[in-house]
Amino acid sequence: MFENHNNRTELSELGEFGLIRHIRENVELQNASTIVGIGDDAAVIDNGNLRTVVTTDMLVEGVHFDLSFSPLKHLGYKAVSVNISDLCAMNAKPQQITTAVAISNRFSLEAIEELYEGILLACKKYNVDLVGGDTCTSPSGLVISVTAIGTAKAEDLVYRNGAEINDLICVTGDLGGAYMGLQLLEREKKVFLENPKLQPDLEGFDYLLERQLKPEPRWDIIEKFKLYNIRPTAMIDISDGLASEIMHICTESGKGCQIYEEKIPIDHQTRELAMEFGLDPTICALNGGEDYELLFTIPLSEYEKIKDRAEFSIVGHITDKSGGYNFIDRQNGQHELKAQGWDAFKKNFDSE
Amino acid sequence: MFENHNNRTELSELGEFGLIRHIRENVELQNASTIVGIGDDAAVIDNGNLRTVVTTDMLVEGVHFDLSFSPLKHLGYKAVSVNISDLCAMNAKPQQITTAVAISNRFSLEAIEELYEGILLACKKYNVDLVGGDTCTSPSGLVISVTAIGTAKAEDLVYRNGAEINDLICVTGDLGGAYMGLQLLEREKKVFLENPKLQPDLEGFDYLLERQLKPEPRWDIIEKFKLYNIRPTAMIDISDGLASEIMHICTESGKGCQIYEEKIPIDHQTRELAMEFGLDPTICALNGGEDYELLFTIPLSEYEKIKDRAEFSIVGHITDKSGGYNFIDRQNGQHELKAQGWDAFKKNFDSE
Numbered sequence: 001m002f003e004n005h006n007n008r009t010e011l012s013e014l015g016e017f018g019l020i021r022h023i024r025e026n027v028e029l030q031n032a033s034t035i036v037g038i039g040d041d042a043a044v045i046d047n048g049n050l051r052t053v054v055t056t057d058m059l060v061e062g063v064h065f066d067l068s069f070s071p072l073k074h075l076g077y078k079a080v081s082v083n084i085s086d087l088c089a090m091n092a093k094p095q096q097i098t099t100a101v102a103i104s105n106r107f108s109l110e111a112i113e114e115l116y117e118g119i120l121l122a123c124k125k126y127n128v129d130l131v132g133g134d135t136c137t138s139p140s141g142l143v144i145s146v147t148a149i150g151t152a153k154a155e156d157l158v159y160r161n162g163a164e165i166n167d168l169i170c171v172t173g174d175l176g177g178a179y180m181g182l183q184l185l186e187r188e189k190k191v192f193l194e195n196p197k198l199q200p201d202l203e204g205f206d207y208l209l210e211r212q213l214k215p216e217p218r219w220d221i222i223e224k225f226k227l228y229n230i231r232p233t234a235m236i237d238i239s240d241g242l243a244s245e246i247m248h249i250c251t252e253s254g255k256g257c258q259i260y261e262e263k264i265p266i267d268h269q270t271r272e273l274a275m276e277f278g279l280d281p282t283i284c285a286l287n288g289g290e291d292y293e294l295l296f297t298i299p300l301s302e303y304e305k306i307k308d309r310a311e312f313s314i315v316g317h318i319t320d321k322s323g324g325y326n327f328i329d330r331q332n333g334q335h336e337l338k339a340q341g342w343d344a345f346k347k348n349f350d351s352e
Numbered sequence: 353m354f355e356n357h358n359n360r361t362e363l364s365e366l367g368e369f370g371l372i373r374h375i376r377e378n379v380e381l382q383n384a385s386t387i388v389g390i391g392d393d394a395a396v397i398d399n400g401n402l403r404t405v406v407t408t409d410m411l412v413e414g415v416h417f418d419l420s421f422s423p424l425k426h427l428g429y430k431a432v433s434v435n436i437s438d439l440c441a442m443n444a445k446p447q448q449i450t451t452a453v454a455i456s457n458r459f460s461l462e463a464i465e466e467l468y469e470g471i472l473l474a475c476k477k478y479n480v481d482l483v484g485g486d487t488c489t490s491p492s493g494l495v496i497s498v499t500a501i502g503t504a505k506a507e508d509l510v511y512r513n514g515a516e517i518n519d520l521i522c523v524t525g526d527l528g529g530a531y532m533g534l535q536l537l538e539r540e541k542k543v544f545l546e547n548p549k550l551q552p553d554l555e556g557f558d559y560l561l562e563r564q565l566k567p568e569p570r571w572d573i574i575e576k577f578k579l580y581n582i583r584p585t586a587m588i589d590i591s592d593g594l595a596s597e598i599m600h601i602c603t604e605s606g607k608g609c610q611i612y613e614e615k616i617p618i619d620h621q622t623r624e625l626a627m628e629f630g631l632d633p634t635i636c637a638l639n640g641g642e643d644y645e646l647l648f649t650i651p652l653s654e655y656e657k658i659k660d661r662a663e664f665s666i667v668g669h670i671t672d673k674s675g676g677y678n679f680i681d682r683q684n685g686q687h688e689l690k691a692q693g694w695d696a697f698k699k700n701f702d703s704e
Binding site for chain 2: 007008009010011012013014016019020022023026027028029030031033034036037038042043045047048049050052054055056057058060061062063064095096098099100101102103105107108109110112113116120123124127128129130131132133134135136137138139140141143145147149151
């Protein structure tokens with residue numbers, strides 16, 4: 001007891017992914033029913049009939065959300081959404097969730113009701129059942145941890161490691177919106193704190209606010225895959241930004257990639273607000289994160305199934321590993337793709 | 353945004369169980385695969401072959417543990433143990449866990465390694481696989497949320513609601529030890545803070561320290577139930593104290609109970625230290641909590657299977673609901689049993 005450490009390695013030196021890799025190296029799986037452990041969007045368990053798919057995501061006040069502009073109901077909704085999104089990224093059907101919530105005495109019952117209203121609204125929308133969890137006090141702030149459980153047939157599951165050379169790299173929806181929504185909210189909070197009489201000026205950017213405050217997992221896309229008979233070779237959800245996520249797919253698949261700037265889908269509101277903030281919209285889309293769109297690869301032979309559908313954008317293709325991770329700009333200049341996305345540790349530890 | 357509430361109900365008015373009841377009332381289950389939702393030790397999901405059993409427990413620094421006397425390795429071990437204990441209380445076999453950990457930059461990589469060493473040690477001991485989770489920063493303190501997944505045949509599962517009139521009420525091991533271990537650690541911390549040169553005096557109470565710092569879920573008992581052909585009618589694990597837990601079984605089963613003071617198993621170290629602290633050992637056993645022993649009921653007809661086994665104590669019996677919850681003291685005096693156990697909200701909100 002009252003121990004001390006002589007050697008100290010800062011977590012910021014590793015970052016979140018470094019830490020996960022480090023933990024993963026020490027894990028030995030023992031049970032035959034464990035098909036996939038740490039390292040994909042979710043774990044996969046054999047249950048005889050179907051596969052059970054499990055994922056956990058935690059939201060921490062002051063790190064993942066700011067209650068001065070995130071209504072509790074939206075926050076509850078988002079805590080469920082981000083977990084459902086991980087199940088979608090495995091091509092699995094969401095079924096149940098558990099919630100663990102730590103609350104300080106700053107919060108009243110009415111506040112917690114609002115939080116659970118959002119949680120249950122998302123449950124209803126995505127047809128999942130809240131089946132259990134834990135509630136406890138916290139010395140300060142609010143922490144929400146959600147575990148989501150889904151099912152899939154073994155042959156329907158899509159992992160991060162299945163991308164093949166020449167596969168097309170596709171994304172759903174558009175990117176960078178959630179990040180710009182956050183920039184807007186943070187600016188208006190600052191204005192409000194400096195002059196509480198001024199009303200926040202959020203007009204014309206509803207879409208971006210919704211992207212940030214109430215993200216929707218792309219369950220609709222999973223259903224469309226069935227409808228259009230599309231089976232991705234690899235898939236991940238975009239929580240940390242396109243650059244970071246495509247590099248996860250490439251690392252796990254042992255491949256390289258080419259991403260084309262002109263192909264990246266960006267909404268006009270995102271573009272407009274990025275300009276206003278003096279930011280490059282492409283950088284926002286590459287590194288912004290929290291869009292919860294799906295990033296997936298399909299064989300070139302499936303091109304016809306994708307090409308005319310508004311919900312998909314083909315942003316590049318998979319190459320040999322030795323080709324590295326490349327970004328081709330509008331002037332046809334080639335750059336090394338770097339993941340400067342939202343790395344939970346680096347970002348927060350650096351700013352402290 | 354920037355919302356305010358006019359009505360405010362303090363969480364301390366409801367307590368943890370009141371809040372859980374409140375949340376449970378608003379939950380509508382939608383999926384056919386959800387067999388049991390909120391309200392037992394764990395949720396139960398139909399997976400065709402077996403039932404999948406899921407439970408989540410969260411440990412928060414400053415509420416559930418004090419790092420000045422809880423080594424991180426023990427804490428990791430305990431975070432897993434308390435969840436395995438919930439699966440044992442359902443008579444289910446633990447299989448997988450996920451962990452969500454929020455860490456402030458006060459912690460180094462070496463500290464997190466120590467935490468995961470404890471987590472993985474418990475995994476090895478209880479033959480479960482760590483299959484995923486989340487790691488993120490926290491503005492202050494450490495939060496660990498573990499979700500444990502197990503399996504059981506439908507007919508083997510034991511719920512809280514199966515107790516019948518005249519059933520014997522049994523507990524495993526002994527009670528109150530974990531609570532006295534905590535009292536001892538808190539006293540020695542105080543001494544240390546007042547005079548850092550004094551070494552903590554913990555000698556002779558190893559058992560109590562272990563009960564507090566490194567609780568063991570009673571997986572051995574689940575195996576013995578099979579061996580002895582015992583099938584409890586109702587079961588719960590003792591995390592909040594015997595009084596609180598038997599009342600959960602009675603409430604869910606719609607029954608009453610009689611508990612006999614002289615039958616409650618208390619270790620001599622617990623008794624000795626309680627006396628030294630001027631505490632009533634019986635009260636420590638009834639309300640102390642964190643012992644993670646199993647409390648279960650069996651039909652009177654099964655008495656012979658239990659009576660001569662050192663690992664079980666028969667502490668009372670189930671009565672009609674109208675009989676209420678009764679505690680019979682050594683002088684044969686009858687008292688109403690009250691749950692003054694470790695209620696996360698009341699305790700902590702009161703002391704703030």
